[in-house]
Amino acid sequence: MSYVAVQGGREAIERACESYEHRRLGRDSAPLGLDQIREQLHLAVDRVMGEGxxxxxxxxxxxxxxxxxxTFEAAFLLRAHRATLPRIGESKxxxxxxxxxxxxxxxxFKDVPGGQILGPTSDYSLRLLELDPLDDPQARKAYLRERLFGGTEPAGGIPDEFPRVVDLLRAExxxxxxSTEAxxxxxxxxRSMVYPAPRNARLQSLARGETGALLFLAYSSMRGYGHIHPTLAELRVGYVPLWMEHPxxxxxxxxxxxLATEAEVVSRFSDPNGxxxxxxxxGMCFGQNEIKAISMGVLDRCLRSASPSCPAEDQEFVLYHADGIESMGFSNHWKLPHYVDFLSDLDRLRKAREVAHAGA
Amino acid sequence: MREPSLCEIVAACDEPSLTRLLELLPDDIELPRAPRDGVVLMTCREGLGETFHLGEVMVTESLVRWRDADGYAVVVGDDARRSLVAAAIDVLRAADGGQAILADMEPLLSRSREALLSRRGEDARAAASTKVEFDLLPGA
Structure with missing residues (x-):
């Protein structure tokens, strides 16, 4: 580590923390309730859970x-809190x-068993900023409830379980x-990761990777710095039961x-035995985070390339750089005092200039 | 739709019902260990059949003892009271003499179960209303 220990400035640090909090609480706005964040900013909450x-x-x-x-800082706070909690056990x-x-x-596929369920999404609409203020949110909520739950139930409903789309391909x-790990x-x-890492370790690592990092790496492969241009066989979002065993x-x-999101992508084929x-x-992650699940699916496929030839196919490159908390921490540490380091750099530069100018 | 578990039903209780359930617990119920919050490592099987750890889930665990029987429960989230009530109901179901207390609890649990099923029914109904059959454009 190249930063140095310093002391002093306690009062200034305390005021800095208070200033941060004061700014965060706002001047005239009402305090943000946790229920408001959890319900109305639920995608941000999901992202933080996944990355934490x-x-x-x-x-x-x-x-x-x-x-x-x-979201970086929030995921850090959540993961730090996790470290204070005992692990009670493992699920089934x-x-x-x-x-x-x-x-x-x-x-x-256009037609899949169980049907295409669009669910809660804005994917199929124009993404335009809604400039008109919502005058009466309660009336709007009542309107939406009536639209969704009023009248007769949709014919057919939805099945309790959906067959996997890839199973249709597998059946053929x-x-x-x-080969899966037994x-x-x-x-x-x-345990510390050792490379080459088993696939289940890679999946666990990617599942808590930073969304932007996974997207960046997957996108590089999709665009041509790699070979994986996927077709989304299936994307599903929903609630998975957490099964435990009674002791x-x-x-x-x-x-x-x-709540979890799962994506299965199909990409390329090979002909190993004729x-x-x-x-x-x-790809799979906590919460509704479709970009992350799709990116993870692409990277899972990238990391199984027989002959890695680009960054997104390199295990160490991907897994060492996808964790948002580690990358944020490292970037943040540059804000800490590096005075001694930099003095050394200055000394070397001055000596180099002396030598260069003496020889001129 | 999957039948909700005891832990889910208790976790879904409204505040007055939870308070009443706590009042109905026998006085001589023992807590070998105080309810504790912690994490459970969630393991999943993905589409290729590989099992991996998706992440950890915050839970609250309770262990109770009553009339030589043990009760146990884990609820998702940080909620000692709900975890305790679920563990207590677990032991009441296992021990002799718990039936009378359970009978008093039953209307509260039944109401919570109905409310939970109703919410999940709304989720299913909203999803069903977005079911789509796309048509290909002519020539596509």
Whole structure:
């Protein structure tokens, strides 16, 4: 580390913290309620949970408020809080097949079993800034409730479980068989990653990666600094039951539900044994964060390239740089005193100039 | 729709119901360990069949003892009271003599279950209303 320890300035630091808080609380605006953040800024809450690696909507809302909306800082606060909590145990293996779906689309097939469910999204509308103020939010809410829940129920409803789109391809023998790890999945929060990392460790690492970092790396591959131009076989958003085991009876039980997004992408095919098959990539994260899940799916596929040839296909490059808390921390540390370091740089520069000018 | 679990039903109770459920707990219920918040590592299986750790979930765990039986519950979130009530109901179901208390609790739990199912029904209904069948343009 190249920063140096300094002392003094305690009062100035205290005033700086108070100034930050004073600015965050606003001059004339009403205080932000946690329920407002959790419900009305839910996508930001979801992002913070995913990047913090902790599913805790109330605490993520608290972190967002404390961080004045900075998702890096909020994710850091959440992950730091996580470090203070005991790990009570591990869940049983939870399946997104059991997901209570609120949104599910496929861009690979027009007609999929279970149907295309657009769900809560603005994807299919014009993204224009709504400049007209919402005069009466309660009336608007009542209007929306009437639109969504008034009248007769939609015919057919939706199924409790949706078949996976990739299973349609798999049934025709069109999808690669991936050898999965038989042993317990690697836990990157307990053991240091060793490269090449097993796929389950890569998935865990990507699942708590920073959304922008994953998007940047995946986008580089999509645009041509790589080879993965995906088709989205399926994107689903919904609530996954958290299955636990009762320690006394051994019976499984559901502790609650966790909102998650899952994306499965298809990209390229190979012909290893004269039997060409599609390759898949999978992405999954806490909350509704579709960009992140899709990017993760692309990167999962990138990282399984037989001969890595670009940054997005390099495990160490991707996994060392995708964590927002580590990258933010490192960038932030440049704000700490580096006086001794810089004096040394200055000395060297002055000596170099002396030598250069003496020889001129 | 999946039947809600006991933990989910208690977690969904409104405040007056929760207060009443706490009042109904037997006085001699023991807590070998105070309810504690912590995290559970959530493991998932993805589309290729690989299991991996998605992340950790904040939960509250309670362990209770009553008439030589143990009760246990974990609820998602940081809520010692709901976790405690769920564990207590778990032990009341397991121990002799718990049925009378459970009978008093039943209307409260039933109401919470209905409310939870109603909310999930709304989610399903909203989703169903967005079901679409796209048509290809002629020539596509």
């Amino acid at each position: 690696g902790l599913y805790a909507p109330e605490h993520a809302a608290l972190a967002l408020r404390q961080a004045a909306g900075d 293996v939870c399946s997104t097949g059991e997901m209570r779906v609120i949104r599910r689309i496929s861009s690979a 023998g069109l999808v690669e068989d991936v 042993s317990e999945p690697f836990d990157i929060t307990r 006394k009876t051994g019976e499984p039980f559901v502790a609650g539900e966790v 039997d060409p098959k599609f390759h898949l990539g999978c």
